[in-house]
Amino acid sequence: MYFFNMDLYATFTQMFVQIRSKRLAKLQGLSPPVSSGPSSAGTPATTTPVRTPAPPKPIHAPSPRSTPPTVVSTPPPAKKKAPSTPVHLDLPKWEHEMISNVFKVTLDKEEAERSGWESVWLKSLASELDSEISGSTKLLSEDLIDSLLIARLELNPQTMSDDLEFLPVLASLPAEQTVFEYLVGCWRRLNGVRSSLLKRNYLPVQVEKATAKLDKVRDLIISYAGFTLQDPGMFPQPPGKPIGAPELVAPLVSLSSLSAPLLSGSTTISVLSPTEVEPFLQDLARRFEQDNELDGVLGDVVYSLCHHPSLFRPEGLAGSDSTWRGIISGLEALVGIKSIAVMITRLPSWNPAGTAANNFEIVSLFGPLLRLGIFSREWPQISATYFTKPSERRGQDMESAIASLRGTLKTLQSSLFQIFNSLVRASAESREGVLQFFARVIALNDRRAGMQVDPNTVSSDTFMTNLQAILFRFCEPFMDANYTKIDRIERLYFAFSNRIDLKDETRVNATTKEAEEWVQQLGGKGAAAQNFISDIFYLTLAMNHRGYMKTISNYEDLQKESSELHRHVEMLEGDGSWRGTPLQARMEHALNTAKAEQDKIEGMQLAYKTQLADPELVFRSVSFVNFVSTWIIRFVDPKRTHPNPLVELPLPNDVPLEFRMQPEFLLEDVIDYHVFLMRETPQSLELSGKNEMLVWSLTFLTSTWYIKNPFLKNKMIEALSWGVMSYDGRRSLLSSLVNTHPLALKHLVSALVHFYIEVEQTGASSQFYDKFSTFTCLFH
Numbered sequence: 001m002y003f004f005n006m007d008l009y010a011t012f013t014q015m016f017v018q019i020r021s022k023r024l025a026k027l028q029g030l031s032p033p034v035s036s037g038p039s040s041a042g043t044p045a046t047t048t049p050v051r052t053p054a055p056p057k058p059i060h061a062p063s064p065r066s067t068p069p070t071v072v073s074t075p076p077p078a079k080k081k082a083p084s085t086p087v088h089l090d091l092p093k094w095e096h097e098m099i100s101n102v103f104k105v106t107l108d109k110e111e112a113e114r115s116g117w118e119s120v121w122l123k124s125l126a127s128e129l130d131s132e133i134s135g136s137t138k139l140l141s142e143d144l145i146d147s148l149l150i151a152r153l154e155l156n157p158q159t160m161s162d163d164l165e166f167l168p169v170l171a172s173l174p175a176e177q178t179v180f181e182y183l184v185g186c187w188r189r190l191n192g193v194r195s196s197l198l199k200r201n202y203l204p205v206q207v208e209k210a211t212a213k214l215d216k217v218r219d220l221i222i223s224y225a226g227f228t229l230q231d232p233g234m235f236p237q238p239p240g241k242p243i244g245a246p247e248l249v250a251p252l253v254s255l256s257s258l259s260a261p262l263l264s265g266s267t268t269i270s271v272l273s274p275t276e277v278e279p280f281l282q283d284l285a286r287r288f289e290q291d292n293e294l295d296g297v298l299g300d301v302v303y304s305l306c307h308h309p310s311l312f313r314p315e316g317l318a319g320s321d322s323t324w325r326g327i328i329s330g331l332e333a334l335v336g337i338k339s340i341a342v343m344i345t346r347l348p349s350w351n352p353a354g355t356a357a358n359n360f361e362i363v364s365l366f367g368p369l370l371r372l373g374i375f376s377r378e379w380p381q382i383s384a385t386y387f388t389k390p391s392e393r394r395g396q397d398m399e400s401a402i403a404s405l406r407g408t409l410k411t412l413q414s415s416l417f418q419i420f421n422s423l424v425r426a427s428a429e430s431r432e433g434v435l436q437f438f439a440r441v442i443a444l445n446d447r448r449a450g451m452q453v454d455p456n457t458v459s460s461d462t463f464m465t466n467l468q469a470i471l472f473r474f475c476e477p478f479m480d481a482n483y484t485k486i487d488r489i490e491r492l493y494f495a496f497s498n499r500i501d502l503k504d505e506t507r508v509n510a511t512t513k514e515a516e517e518w519v520q521q522l523g524g525k526g527a528a529a530q531n532f533i534s535d536i537f538y539l540t541l542a543m544n545h546r547g548y549m550k551t552i553s554n555y556e557d558l559q560k561e562s563s564e565l566h567r568h569v570e571m572l573e574g575d576g577s578w579r580g581t582p583l584q585a586r587m588e589h590a591l592n593t594a595k596a597e598q599d600k601i602e603g604m605q606l607a608y609k610t611q612l613a614d615p616e617l618v619f620r621s622v623s624f625v626n627f628v629s630t631w632i633i634r635f636v637d638p639k640r641t642h643p644n645p646l647v648e649l650p651l652p653n654d655v656p657l658e659f660r661m662q663p664e665f666l667l668e669d670v671i672d673y674h675v676f677l678m679r680e681t682p683q684s685l686e687l688s689g690k691n692e693m694l695v696w697s698l699t700f701l702t703s704t705w706y707i708k709n710p711f712l713k714n715k716m717i718e719a720l721s722w723g724v725m726s727y728d729g730r731r732s733l734l735s736s737l738v739n740t741h742p743l744a745l746k747h748l749v750s751a752l753v754h755f756y757i758e759v760e761q762t763g764a765s766s767q768f769y770d771k772f773s774t775f776t777c778l779f780h
Contacts, residue, residue, distance in 0.1 A: 089206040092139060095213055099140040102189045102217060105152050108138040109165075117172035123165070125151040142213050145220055153179055153224070156236035179235045180247045183225040184271045187280065190218055222287045226297040245300040251277050252305055252330030253323060278333055285339045294343040298334075303349055303365060305330050311368040314381045317408050324372060328415045331369075335419050341426035345433030357444035358456055361463040366419075372412055373462030374405050374611060375551075376604035377455060387603035402610045410616060413469040420470055435535050439499040441467060442542045446504065449546045449665070461554060464547030465611060471540040472620040478533050479627045483643065486631055490534040491658055495522045497530050500542050502663050509660040509708045518661050540624065545665040548621070552676050555608040558601055565598045609680075618684045621673070626689055629670050629696040635659055636699075636706065646695065649747050651703035664709060670696065671715045678722030682733045690733055691741070693719065698743050701751040704758060713755065 099105075105120045106112050107129065112121035125147060126138075140148065157173035174182075194214050197207065227234060232244035251272035272280055288294045310323035317324065335341040344350060349365040361367035376383040386401040424431045441459065448458040478485040494502055495518065507515050572594065578587040611617065630643055636659050637647045674693050677684055685693065697716045700707055707713060723734035738744045 085201075086203045087201050089200075089202040089210065091206060091209060092141070094210060095141055096139045098193050098210075098213070099142075099145060099148065099217070102186050102193060102221075103145075103148055103152060104186075104189075105140075105148050106138075107140065111138075112169070117168050120152060120155065120173065121166075121169050122148065122151045123163075123169070142216055145217055149220060149224060153182070153235040158236070158238070176238050176241065178237055178241055178243050178247060179228045179232070180225060180243065181271045183221055183228065184280070186221050187218070187225070187283070188276065190214060190221065191279075218283065219287060222283045226284055226288055226293075229298070229301060230296050245304045247271065248298075248301045249304045249308070249330070252301075252333060253308070253326035255329035255333055256322070256326035278336070281333065281337055281340065285337045289339045292343070292346065294339060295346060298340060298343065299347050302331075302334060302344055302347065305334075306365050307368055311372065314379070315385070316379045316382060317372055317374065317412065318379075318382045318385055318405070324369075325411075327369070328412070328419075331419055332415065332422075335422040335426070338426040341423050342430045345423060345430040345437075350433060351437050351440050355444075357448070357458045358460075360441065360444055361459055367463070369416065370466045371460055371463045373466060374409065374607050375461045375465075376607050378460045378462045379607075383600075383603040383607045387606040389599050390602050390606055391599070398606070402606070405610050406614050406616075409611060409614065413466060416466060417470045417473045421474075424474075431532070435499065435539065438467070438471070438539045438543065442539065442546060443501060445546045446501065449550050455554075459547075461547075461551040461608075464543070465551055468540075468543050468548040469617060469620070471536065471543055472617075472624055474536045475540055475624055475627070476620070478537075479623055483627075483630060485533065486627075486634065487640075488531065488533050489537050489631065490530055491635065492522060493530060493534050493538050494662065495519045495658075497535075497538070499535065500538060505663040505665065506709075507660065508662050508664050508667060509655055509706065515661050518657065541628065541666060541669075544624070545669050549669050549672055551608075552612060552672070555605070555612055556676075558605050558608065562598065562601045562605060565594060565601060569594050569598060613681055615684070618677075618681060622677070622684055622689045625670055625673050626692040628666070629692050632666060632670070633696065633699050635662075636703075643695075646743065647699060649699060649702045649743065651699070651706060653705070655706050659706070664712075667700075667707060667712055668709075668715075671712055671719060674719040675715055675722065678719055678733070682723070685733060690723070690737055693723070694734065694737055694741060695743060698747050698751060701755055702747050704755065710759075714759075717752075717755065 100111075100119060104118060105122055106115075107122060107126040109121050109123070109126075112119050129144075155170070155173060157170055157175045159170070161167055161170055194211070197210055197214070202210070229244055229248060237243050251274070255274050255277060284297065285294060288297045305327055308323065308327050310321055311327065313319060313321070315321075335344065344365070347365060349363070352360070352363055355363055361371045371378060373379060374382045374386075382405075386405065387398075390398060420434060423434050441464075445458050445464070447453055448464075478488065490496065494500065502515070503512070510518075569591065572587065572591045578584055633647050634640060634642045636651055636656060638652055639648075674696075677689075697720055701713065701716060704713055720734065724732045724738070726732045726735075738748055
């Protein structure tokens, strides 16, 4: 049984309080308080007499006592340490150790033996130096680094030697190490030495001298690393290993966190970690930037990266191998360094000459990346994987597949834009290279917008749509809501610039001869340099006409084909006369074939719709079309103030000459896209676009003499007709707008009546169907 001694407890408590008070006093810089308790000076402690308590009773636990108040004190500010005396650096000794550790070489056999042959004994070089300078020192210096590195790189562990003294050296060499891997190891060790040097307290003058020596060693290492990338056979290499450009491609691909796990099982081991890739590239760029030497050093690396075999696999973006993400990350790292970005646009493969339109996306530098997508003609396996028998699959399953593919496309197109944007911002030279690339694609596909075109002779829908998405993003900075930069677009661009050839294009209200004479009167092509905004705006217009709008047309052709097949299947199933006859087997085979083809086409349609109806792409395209329609109306507005305030209708009778000379596709693409949106995704115009569409239609329906082509006017009526139809059980898009908008209240009815009369009075008798279609739209 335990007894609690109250006297002893009180004594310990008092001593604890006194000790604690002294510590607090020291922290406050005060003298310790005078106490009647035990002294810390060594004198006997005197205690206050206390009354002898009654014999204690056994207790199980001490009763709680109040804790003395804690004294809170602010610690004094830390005293600044006095600067330590700089340490002297024995520069010759440090230089010897630095060179030996970085290159892992020595001229002293005993030193190599002590290191367990980790330091390579360069016997031949040591003998050569001894013969040249009798009794030469074994210390290594910067004067020897070139000879040391060459002597080390010339050693081949695969060769045999009769020199028994030198056999341990050859046996210790890494048999599978390439020259590039060795040089990267030297570069990494050099960075470690530099970091250690800067942490030590050496004299600044000595640190400066040592840093200069490190820089010289670094330049030598980077020089030979560049040489071996350019000519990997200049020194002995291990057999059976990829050497040269692939050695740098592997660490570039491993930059993506999603692609790295998939590459971990590869036989190619990345010698550069993800954190080391950018500093290494910067060192390469710094060393080889002059005289365009980067082209030879990194040209093959960039080409091998952009033409990686994984980009040509049939599963494309939808495969389990996400190496394409690593390729994108590696390319982003390369273009992040301006000198490399400029070099990329100088490469012959950037914009290869003598290439046909259908082959350009295969042989051009960025072509394999730009052709990644989900359209069925280029990537049939994606449709087969994600959209097989869509009529038999659950709605949630299809929505999940579409959302997954759209997320992947968004990642791809965003990354591609960032890469092109880095190229544009790198220099004026690279910006011009990007503009020439866009113009070249447009020129090669001059026949792509035709009604009857062989898809095997032009660029693919995927390639053109990705470029269109990139150009839409380039337009965003000058497409602000208030149109503050709209006047920076050159109205006479097609007369001055030779980027876009319009010789085969129909003009709005002029002949080809009149257009040529107009260009000559203004000074001819190339008469004036254009600003970047004008270049991007007109290139986007041309790409939209020959690329994006043709892709939409291909999608609509699939819809027509699907409708025809559906009617054919219904006809075969509805006609049961062949059942029970000798023709039954043949008819059943034809029916099954038609159903299989119908499922295939429906899958292709879904693949197209996944991209074309993507909300983000639709938003950007609607924004661009709104901007174009506003710019065209401002073009013909006599006051040049539309949309603030709105244009006054009708327009003047005299059509401006520069408007008459514009290509007709400027108007056609706006109208066709309005029709497409009204059919497929009318809800995309709910927040923005319906006002612009109504004003656009009213402007030219009240002034029909501005447009020569009657079919364009018919399509305007068709777009309005679709706009007043209800969709998804809701009110129509334009029903309330046409009853409230001031221009509609004033001009819509008169414009429709005038157009009705114009249609009735013009056209041949054979155009009855066209007239009937127009009247049907008018009556809606």
